[in-house]
Amino acid sequence: MRTAALTPRTRDDALEALAASAEGKELDVLVIGGGVTGAGIALDAVTRGLRVAIVEGQDWASGTSSRSSKLVHGGLRYLQMLDFHLVHEALTERDLLLKKIAPHLVRPVSFLYPLEHRVWERAYVGTGIALYDTLASIAPGKRALPWHKHVSRAGMDRMFPDLRHDAAVGAVRYYDANVDDARLVTMLIRTAVSYGAHAASRTQVVELTKRATGVVNGAVVVDLETGREITVRADQVINATGVWTEETEALADTDGGLHVLASKGIHIVVPRERIRGEVGLILQTEKSVLFVIPWSRYWIIGTTDTPWKQALQHPVATAADIDYVIEHANAVLASPLTRDDVIGTWAGLRPLLQPGTKEGTSSAKVSREHTVASPTPGLTVIAGGKLTTYRVMAKDAVDFAIGERAATLPSITDRIPLAGAEGHAVLQRQARRISADHGWSRAMVDHLLHRYGSLLMDLIDLVDADPSLGRPLAGAPA
Template sequence: MFTSQLDPAQRVSALKSLASEDFDILIIGGGVTGVGAALDAASRGLKVALVENQDFASGTSSRSSKLIHGGLRYLEQYDFKLVREALHERELMVTTLAPHLVKPVAFLYPLHEKYRERTYVGAGLALYDILRGFQRALPWHKHLSEKKIAEIAPSLRGDLINGAIKYFDAQVDDARHTLSIARTAARHGAVIASRVECEELVREGKRVVGAKVRDLASGKKITVSAKVTVMCAGVWSDQLHENFGIKPGYKVAMSKGAHIVLPKSAIKSEAGIILKTTDSVLFIIPWGDQWIVGTTDTPYKADRSSPVASREDVEYIIEQANRVLLPKIKSSEIIGVYAGLRPLVANSSSSSTTKLSREHTVDRPVPGFVSIAGGKYTTYRIMGKDVIDLAVNDLRRIVAESVTEKLPIIGADGFFALEQQSAQLSELSGLSESAIKHLLNRYGSLINEVLAIITEDKKLAQQLSPELPYLKAEVIYAVTHEGAQSVDDVLSRRTRIAFEASDGGESLAMPVASLIAPVLGWDAAAKKSSVAEFMKLLKSERAALTKLLSQVNS
């Protein structure tokens, strides 16, 4: 009855539903928190709508370090509740909820000193392993000898390192995961539309009874009727509270975090590396044929929609990584850079963003309106459950409990079996086994839908570029099933070409536009404008890199 397919026809039908139906819950924001809340509410049997004013995950939820983790550094802050909760979510995602997307990843914690540091870090990692409880999808931590470290990570400086401890966390393509949750919510009946902005609330007396939203494609205003409006707007929360004339119970401080992306050849290591810095930690994270290195943590006050890394951010990351790496990373090796904004629930007694709590806050400032902010990507499911638990009080009827702990997201079912059948799938489809593995790790059991596109047109089995594994069929699938509506959606979030390709995807913008134009009904002018919009974003995101490289070359 319901479908997970997000395409142009579904969007038209969603806009119609927004205008004509009465919803139990209207969610503002299509980041991981909003889509998690939409899935939680829809799977309790509620009638749900979600509006996102840009693309799904285009805010913080596509710009994280992409780790599904307990957060080792929160142990040092004695935040055991947060760590335990996050580790439970990590196990759930790796084993049940999203095993096609959330993968274990090994990290080395280098030690500089033989006894005291080893005891301290070893005890911390033992606690980290214990806090996850009896579920054990990921291996236990392990102390490594200097010889073993040299084998696993030849790039770690042997003259400085006295040992290392290997431990496991997990990683995910955040934008893809968020989109998959949105599609799962749609499959359970949620009405979902991106590029629809919530502009104001509708009130009856003091009670909020819905919102006025604008379809940014047509400019048309729609009044959505909903018993409860749930705001999941991340770093936009303060701004929206102000626009809505609402006095919230919390404020959201923004902290910018930047990452650089390097080719695999830049660092020789079979595992990721975590380094302690003065205020926080730096991760060197394996990412396909690249490394993602970051992050920074600096207070931020500028434009929320387009945070960019500064030259200082990039220099800081290189400097921190180079404390332990040999050969050192050179700025000329960097292929990509991105930055995101952490929504930190501000506590007036604290001024430094590194000290602000990573836990989330739920709020009900007026009847019919609740909101949530803060938290971590890893705990999105709990955030969704908590905010819907609060929202249902306003429905004044008995509502079923959350079932998301037992609800795998689309593509998860049958994944482990399909993984073992990759040779057969390769034979049946004519694609290489590595292409099948690439598709399985992005679509899971929905691989059939991508393969069906290739059956229709064999040319779409070709790679989009020899540098990266994405197939042309995936670009088509992005617009026929995944709600992509622009070149930027495809290059920045349905694929991660914008930070994985050495030119940021510049050379692929027009080929992608040509592939999606017929599906989206674009003429030549619309194609050109979508390419131009992507190029503008790319230029601003890579400005720091361009500056740095021109300095190196001059």
């Protein structure tokens, strides 16, 4: 394995590999799109032994993949739709991330599901969440998270003092997980690079090239840092550009492909001390659900679901969006929030697949959440899905792209830890010693382990060489 670092040097090397692909060193797979799906595809493909490159027009995870609810979960709402397979699949992926793939990045988080009715709702919701936990238990091995528990009103008051006393008669406490979504994408890219993938951000695809037969055989990309234009040759091109799916399809000059609409979801951020509670909340709304999520020194509250037809690069949280979230949160909070409590917002765009595919699309593989299709030979398109199931999406996309070869080159990403995962458990046990050796608080060490995992040792080497790097910035919590 190579170094897992992403540096100007590794980017330059990637650009040279792209150029070399047109001079006899053709790629097996060129991935377009540096969100969680594209990053997952790059890792999946390179660990099958394929020659792989991934390009992103902006920064890694600069789109939807850094603007999610930051949850890794099965999706309770899908149980209401009786989509047991989808829930089981997502819960299996959640537990893989917690136990094997990214235990340093993905952490448990518990939620209260407040109950308004003492008898029938407790039975109804309790049965649903019990099924949710049971679907997670079908996978082999030890459970990754505790079973749900029923909570009395007194217990609810202890766990979430700022829950309005008349808002619920009790609750069900259950567990899911959260993750720094942008960090997950970065670690996916770093891991793919460590296995030999070439990764170049700030590299814009401006054309999809074709052979005389009409088969897509690569792309023309532009290095946005220098303006250099590079012709890339690849046996297969995979479009994983999310809400930009149709724009990327159009570069192949084909009428086929997937229909994708952008749906905006926003979140607000309030200081942790503003709401007294040690767990999260999940609240039913007239449209979907609203999460109140503990996140370090803050609360994240969201989300919404509204159409977005303006610039895809710059979705914004409007005053109406913010008021909607505040209003629904205030329905259960003892001390109502105001706009003055909001210290930050973000808006992301979900790529919502529309029924069917465009005329001319030769074949498609469809699940409830994502679709893989080929609008023209040599080009594979994947869209839809969610953060939690990125690995399944990546597997499906690569299987589809390489066709019959998938039987002899199966995906193995369910057994590949991301950079920083191996050795993480050992460093957790050494956290007290690391804290004492460097004069860092235990909270700081835990924070660094959560972000870096075993790669913390690289950071410690830098601090040992220059102790000033280990001092907290002025005003930052130690």
